[in-house]
Amino acid sequence: MMKTNINLEEMSQQDAIEYLKESVQPEMGAIPASLLGDPKIYDIEHKKVFLKTWLFIGHESEIPNKNDFITRDLAGYSVIISRGSDGEIRGLYNMCTHRGMKLCRADAGNKSSFTCPYHGFNFKNNGDCIGVPLQKDIYGGDFDKSGLGLHKIRIESYKGLLFGTWNDQAEPLEDFLGEFKWYLDILAGRAEMEVVGPPQRFVIHSNWKIGADNFVGDSYHTMVTHGSIVKLGMVPSATYSKKGYQIHTTNGHGLNLGTPNPDFAFPEELKEEYKSNLTDEQYDVLCNLKNMIGNIFPNLSFLISHTKVKGQLISNTSVRLWRPISVDKMEVITWLLVEKNASSDWKRRSRESFILTFSPSGIFEQDDTEVFTDITAAASGTMPLVKQLTFNYTMGLHRKPVEDFIGPGVVYDDKFTEANQRNFYRYWLDLMTS
Amino acid sequence: MMKTNINLEEMSQQDAIEYLKESVQPEMGAIPASLLGDPKIYDIEHKKVFLKTWLFIGHESEIPNKNDFITRDLAGYSVIISRGSDGEIRGLYNMCTHRGMKLCRADAGNKSSFTCPYHGFNFKNNGDCIGVPLQKDIYGGDFDKSGLGLHKIRIESYKGLLFGTWNDQAEPLEDFLGEFKWYLDILAGRAEMEVVGPPQRFVIHSNWKIGADNFVGDSYHTMVTHGSIVKLGMVPSATYSKKGYQIHTTNGHGLNLGTPNPDFAFPEELKEEYKSNLTDEQYDVLCNLKNMIGNIFPNLSFLISHTKVKGQLISNTSVRLWRPISVDKMEVITWLLVEKNASSDWKRRSRESFILTFSPSGIFEQDDTEVFTDITAAASGTMPLVKQLTFNYTMGLHRKPVEDFIGPGVVYDDKFTEANQRNFYRYWLDLMTS
Amino acid sequence: MMKTNINLEEMSQQDAIEYLKESVQPEMGAIPASLLGDPKIYDIEHKKVFLKTWLFIGHESEIPNKNDFITRDLAGYSVIISRGSDGEIRGLYNMCTHRGMKLCRADAGNKSSFTCPYHGFNFKNNGDCIGVPLQKDIYGGDFDKSGLGLHKIRIESYKGLLFGTWNDQAEPLEDFLGEFKWYLDILAGRAEMEVVGPPQRFVIHSNWKIGADNFVGDSYHTMVTHGSIVKLGMVPSATYSKKGYQIHTTNGHGLNLGTPNPDFAFPEELKEEYKSNLTDEQYDVLCNLKNMIGNIFPNLSFLISHTKVKGQLISNTSVRLWRPISVDKMEVITWLLVEKNASSDWKRRSRESFILTFSPSGIFEQDDTEVFTDITAAASGTMPLVKQLTFNYTMGLHRKPVEDFIGPGVVYDDKFTEANQRNFYRYWLDLMTS
Amino acid sequence: MSLEKMLATYEFEQWLYLEAKLLDDIDFDGWFSMLHPDISYSMPVRVNKEGIERPDYSLDMFAFYDDIELLKIRVDRLKTDYAWAEIPPSRTRRSVNNVRLLEYTPNEKAVVNSYLTIYRSRSTDIHHDLISGERQDEFTFVDGEWKLSKRVFIVDQTTLNTRNLAIFV
Amino acid sequence: MSLEKMLATYEFEQWLYLEAKLLDDIDFDGWFSMLHPDISYSMPVRVNKEGIERPDYSLDMFAFYDDIELLKIRVDRLKTDYAWAEIPPSRTRRSVNNVRLLEYTPNEKAVVNSYLTIYRSRSTDIHHDLISGERQDEFTFVDGEWKLSKRVFIVDQTTLNTRNLAIFV
Amino acid sequence: MSLEKMLATYEFEQWLYLEAKLLDDIDFDGWFSMLHPDISYSMPVRVNKEGIERPDYSLDMFAFYDDIELLKIRVDRLKTDYAWAEIPPSRTRRSVNNVRLLEYTPNEKAVVNSYLTIYRSRSTDIHHDLISGERQDEFTFVDGEWKLSKRVFIVDQTTLNTRNLAIFV
């Protein structure tokens, strides 16, 4: 039945939120298509999600030395992530506080201070304003530079993963990650990890949530979307991706644990380092890990993939940010992580498998991008609202979580379920309607 | 006098509609410029017109065989028009009901079912969901596939012309066409007609209504806009286009009948077929037909053109869709129709004349596109609202319709009038304010 | 502190204006970043500023002869500026009053009348509709052409500078310019001036106000932004730009007077002409003029620059329009003015120095464009609103104007102050909140 | 690699560059004089197929399907004062690329394949159109000159993103 | 200017044009047969430096970093019926420009620098992507034919403005 | 077609390709050394005329109107640490097309016409600019080398759709 009265553009933000409360029903497995295509929802999302939660902005190994810095995007704005001369990592809005010029235009570098190209105000890499040309004369005696420090961004890190937020009231990062940390230890804390080179960047005409949704819980699509890989024999069988666990915790985080694995997916010679960094339970999971795919709410997806390349098994560990540009466009930014103490040959092969599978040219990646683009187009505009098009997220609704898994969170002993998406959209809805 | 208070963007949809009621006065020949340039009006139009009325989506001859299909745009969304194994023609939203992936990406083909590239759900070309990989296991026992059938689009056809609508409550197509059918018989029902090749597509930075307006009633512009054709002697005289009748019926439909014609514009050898398909009155019109230009509300224009190419007279019959992309942009999609039983030579020459005159390279077409573009630019933005710029549609207001014409509708015995545009905008206004 | 409640897009125009009243505090030197990046403010600006005030559209010398015309943009709409056969200069909206076609598509030319390409209506270059093909027949007896004259635009000129406005109630141009005329005499009235060639045009992804702000009062940036020029020794010293006066008058106009100058910046042989056109006080200023940079509200900046090129001193006089295209985009249009009676060699050298410094390839210009672009990006979107980012315009707040200057307006004897920007934003705010 | 073949390729490269210059300079007569009286000049409609089956263009419908007579009409039209579509003319730039000589019989016949990118800027519009595609050309040698006797232009779009084809491809 | 060098340059121009045609025609096997078994095929990530220090691309991370085995995998994959990214194939046009022969040993080895612009149009999208960059190629002569033994593609963007690299550069 | 002319054309093609490479590699000194001391380097403003009357560019106003001294200033400036417009440098790609040798006196003088498309990508912007136009060049032979003695660049826009001309055309 047509409900032409529904028209989010017409609605006030409050009305739109009321509409979300009614129409979005994660626990029923019912998600309106318009969540992926409506500009108004996107605008609210920007304020209620991206200006409120913790967002990934890089890895500590990208700025190992004093005065190293990188510039990164935080919710659409360039920020400088700098390691001060005191070794502390800080986030600064990359905008001069005088009259708004962008301070730094390099992707990375090493600098203890930044000089503005407009009027030459100078800022220490801790944000302090330390120089104003001709200050006394032109601003008079009682002018106070200290009020002109760069806007600070809260930055916190967990196991080398750096997150920032515009929200001064945000809960501590570790609280936000909660029990999910147990799994992040395996992802990023199992050994000393380092990022290989600069991140890769490319643009997809897709709503960002499709990427997060795909990684947080969609092992099911591998059989078909990535059927070509099966054909090539790079993964054993079409249902290969079914075996294992699907796990989620509070705040929308979730992952899929591919297991068991007859082979050890990581450098043998680092077993001691792994043991020293993980609990016995975590190490046990690591030893049986075939792959691990998940998403830290809202938009940092991660992946440990173990495939056969040139007849040799090799794993690669990567994280990827689905950075929203507009309701139907995102920048995908990917980082490859490797064990710092792995052999250079292992690092080379790990990079090789990453580039082959999940870089912009990746033979997994490319088929996903096609799907993301087409879904976004189908969900755009007014019709999906008028016709109340709803996607089906009921997979596995009949399943009960298992109790005996050694890790935390809600755990299902089969990856083919959409429980994680339901959990993702539930937290998304809570934020949107808060 | 400046009325800065007018600002549609500021207005609620209801206020904007009130504004339309006041400012749009078809019967007075007064049409505000902002109708062609205001984004808010465009948005309302999308909901009140394009999601409500019948829209052209193709011709039966494009899918002659069982399981043939074409994918077409319906109000901005891809639909599959498929002829089932039962021979019936159906419309299906080209979006997987599972999680929204586009099912089919070919313009045309022959398929009895469609498999989704995301998770492999399979759909029969009648829309039924007939396959869900691993269904029992992952969705549990009491999962009902039948609820996952593709979204059906209402499709009805008249004399081979296929129309679809998103509006389940829309009146039957034949009621919507009403008396106008009498003329469509001549256009599309005079003989067995077939489409030649795929449609041609190109983009113009123009509001869609300018095209409809131009075809529904604007014979007057031919003298000047197409003055170059006259110079080339392809049409007898500058006022050539004046002789004939302008006719409109309810629901905004209208056409211009160029007549008389000393020559028979169609294949001589098909006269019997024409007679068998038309009434004596219709056949009489056909015999005297010089040209026929009109528009089926909202955006399907049609044309029978009879010109001299290489010293030989030849006619071509075409339809064209002014598909809105945005307030100032449209895709023009053109189909050439020919008598299936005409000689291959006649078909070749008809296509030749069509390509020469009304394809994207058409020497009539190209000058129109320039006009459409410039009008749209002049009507855009706030100033036309503030200054209340109004276009003049008073041509022929002093004329009385003739009573003695053999066809239905309101008929004027001179093509140089804007009665059809007034009728077009009247129905448009009724829909917008309904 | 986060104020997520602030969201201009959500606000009505009236609410947004209230917000401006609170947050914009020119006298305190506090200007919110969002003024440069918010689409809603841009829309209001279009109506309250650009459809209300006088806007520059060209120079009389561009249409010296009877029936000469130029087409120019006025607040986003093409207008014909034509010198009638009676020698009078008129402004006409370049849109046919019949059904909206653009009448003239040349940048310039000589024509006494314009014929519309759509239906051939003909208009005299005073706007009168003088021809309608077949009028009597198709419009009937009592049709009155005179009602179809082109929309007239108010045009007034001062010392050859042509301004137009869409506002029929706008105060006379000379009242709007007020005391600022005293300085415009020096800029454009010191001698018979003429424009050299057509204007140059290029696009910058910048909010228009950054350009006006930069020219109205920002001598301070020269030291750094244009540090490369200093390095090249084209200007004596980094603080070169400090010496002189900063002056503003009512209605947001302002300029910076570089003085003294050991050399006479203009053609010696024209001193008599200068004397005859200027008061003794104005001539005195001219004699000591090193440079003059300013802005006529809202968006016409001007510049007299005196630099050493190839070891020879030379000055050039130019005006530039910061034409808004969207909130983050503008077209920059620049005109070079020269003394008509200067030697051809002097004209050549003046043009040379203009092209080298302030054309699209200008070595001053290009560094500014970079700054304008980056500031605009930093001020865009919701965050600057939510975080209430505010720019600092307190420079020189501690200074007192001097009383003894020979020219009118509020005068500071040092160019390094932001008094002019405060004056610019004050008048802007008055218009926006009026 | 044969010198003769290189010379011939060079000759047709130059032919195509000259053609581009004449069209970009709005010298329609000059261009027309390079055409063979028996020319076939066509531009088929491009389509989306199911998969990699080729050709992915129509054999039945065309944006151009001209012989010398029709081309003459187009040229004559553009020279009238009423060809509004190109008044004033678009600023076009026809960049010819990847010229390959497929067949060559000296002083008789040649088959040439090349790529074409047309940059089109119009009126005061700050945006431009790009038309990309492939030319499959045939040349015939007549009285000491090579004339274009066949052209098929395969455009790289299913929907042309330019307002019209008032320009030649 | 030496005739021999011109002939050689011409030969590699034609090699690159043929390569472009095969890729644009979706003839992956044809293309693959032009590659040397020892090929190194890479595309580094481009970055923004502080100033003019070069190179402004990464030596550690790549969008392509393939040898012949990996390229074979990509080609085989594209020939399955599941390579959705290119079903149906994009309409691509690889315009090769500014071909410069830097080193040349007849019948042995050659180093060639060229520019590449890829026009990419996909499905019903009316917009196109442009991928611009520079190729640093090396060729080795094997059994009477030149094979591509090394390619480094320097793309002119830090963020690729195309949905994927399911196409070769 | 004369072999000598082809050789000469090839030579100037290579000259223009090298020039493009130097500019795209930010080697301003290298580029400057290719210029003749008497060079005239200009870029007139393009305009919309009533109809097809030519030229449709200004004879009075220019975006560039330089001699060797002014070009030297620009180059020196770009090498300072304050030329913000190009810090870091834009990623440019100058594709040279349709090179035609109009006049040629060996070891003395040459007149060359060519097309130029500049792809410009800047900072983190995902969008690119395209600058299209025609070069009318003259070369003079000095001490065994061809130097550029005259360039007129006819750009294909009336409004330049790029933030500045901090780059050479």
Ligand code: FES
């Ligand atoms: S804007 Fe940075 S110093 Fe003024």
Ligand code: FES
């Ligand atoms: S979206 Fe089609 S099968 Fe899942």
Ligand code: FES
């Ligand atoms: S629109 Fe100008 S004459 Fe009709």
Ligand SMILES: [Fe+3]
């Ligand atoms: Fe995937």
Ligand SMILES: [Fe+3]
């Ligand atoms: Fe027409």
Ligand SMILES: [Fe+3]
């Ligand atoms: Fe400046």
